[in-house]
Amino acid sequence: MESIIETENLSVSFGGHIAVNGVTVEIVKNQFTSIIGPNGAGKTTFFNLLSGQLSPTEGKVLYKGKDITRKSTIERSRMGIGRSFQITNVFPNITVLENVRLAIQSRENVRFQMFRHFTHYKAFKEEAINILDTVLLKDRMDSLAVNLSHGEKRKLEIAMLLALNTELLLLDEPTAGMSLEEVPAILDVIQNIKEDENRTVVLIEHKMEMVLDLSDEIIVLYNGELLAQGNPQEIMENETVQTAYIGGSQNGEHTSEVGTN
Numbered sequence: 001m002e003s004i005i006e007t008e009n010l011s012v013s014f015g016g017h018i019a020v021n022g023v024t025v026e027i028v029k030n031q032f033t034s035i036i037g038p039n040g041a042g043k044t045t046f047f048n049l050l051s052g053q054l055s056p057t058e059g060k061v062l063y064k065g066k067d068i069t070r071k072s073t074i075e076r077s078r079m080g081i082g083r084s085f086q087i088t089n090v091f092p093n094i095t096v097l098e099n100v101r102l103a104i105q106s107r108e109n110v111r112f113q114m115f116r117h118f119t120h121y122k123a124f125k126e127e128a129i130n131i132l133d134t135v136l137l138k139d140r141m142d143s144l145a146v147n148l149s150h151g152e153k154r155k156l157e158i159a160m161l162l163a164l165n166t167e168l169l170l171l172d173e174p175t176a177g178m179s180l181e182e183v184p185a186i187l188d189v190i191q192n193i194k195e196d197e198n199r200t201v202v203l204i205e206h207k208m209e210m211v212l213d214l215s216d217e218i219i220v221l222y223n224g225e226l227l228a229q230g231n232p233q234e235i236m237e238n239e240t241v242q243t244a245y246i247g248g249s250q251n252g253e254h255t256s257e258v259g260t261n
């Protein structure tokens with residue numbers, strides 16, 4: 001199985017505190033990988049190291065075999081790595097469709113400066129509609145982005161990542177802050193993306209049921225270290241993982257939503 005992103009002995013410290021400590025993992029292309037762990041385990045910091053928002057104090061990040069440790073977020077995004085829910089390029093006062101079409105156009109302008117003809121506009125629009133279909137937002141394509149619900153905004157953010165030809169989607173708690181009614185739809189969106197063989201999804205998620213249902217592979221972080229990696233069955237049966245979580249619940253912190261704030 002081909003890996004899409006790997007880390008080698010990855011560490012980062014804030015002052016004296018080691019937030020990610022010597023993590024070596026391999027994330028397989030086209031597999032759905034979730035990162036779990038109690039509060040403060042280092043999940044977000046690890047994501048920041050993958051996306052380039054943070055530079056490690058030690059270790060390496062390899063994307064498709066290339067060392068990208070010192071590459072910026074923008075360079076990584078051009079290479080196909082995209083992180084959700086930090087996208088600032090959604091324009092609130094234009095329609096959902098126009099937002100996605102503009103993202104496609106910006107992607108294509110980078111590559112083909114001369115492609116400005118109407119037929120391309122039409123092709124971009126068609127691609128945008130297809131993407132909106134994938135993220136279950138086609139029926140809202142003529143709405144202004146500002147008028148979307150919280151859950152719909154998250155779908156639009158995923159659509160923007162798809163429009164930018166993101167191959168590795170880093171989704172940081174996609175259901176956070178959503179109403180209960182909105183959660184199943186985002187799960188369907190994730191399922192749709194999972195079916196696309198050109199995309200790989202890595203998810204940080206506290207909802208254990210969702211993680212166990214969706215994941216091919218689970219990475220467990222604990223105190224900044226890699227505690228375990230395996231398929232859902234292996235993780236469920238792993239005694240070290242169980243002990244780590246039982247420890248959490250005895251403190252009254254972690255129940256079915258592991259590590260929820």
Ligand SMILES: Nc1ncnc2c1ncn2[C@@H]1O[C@H](COP(=O)(O)OP(=O)(O)OP(=O)(O)O)[C@@H](O)[C@H]1O
Binds near residue numbers: 040
């Ligand atoms: N910028 C920072 N400066 C100092 N300490 C930080 C910084 N970012 C994270 N930390 C610390 O690093 C550790 C790991 O934090 P991180 O946010 O990665 O954990 P997490 O697993 O994502 O937690 P949660 O589930 O609560 O979001 C924590 O102890 C946190 O306080």
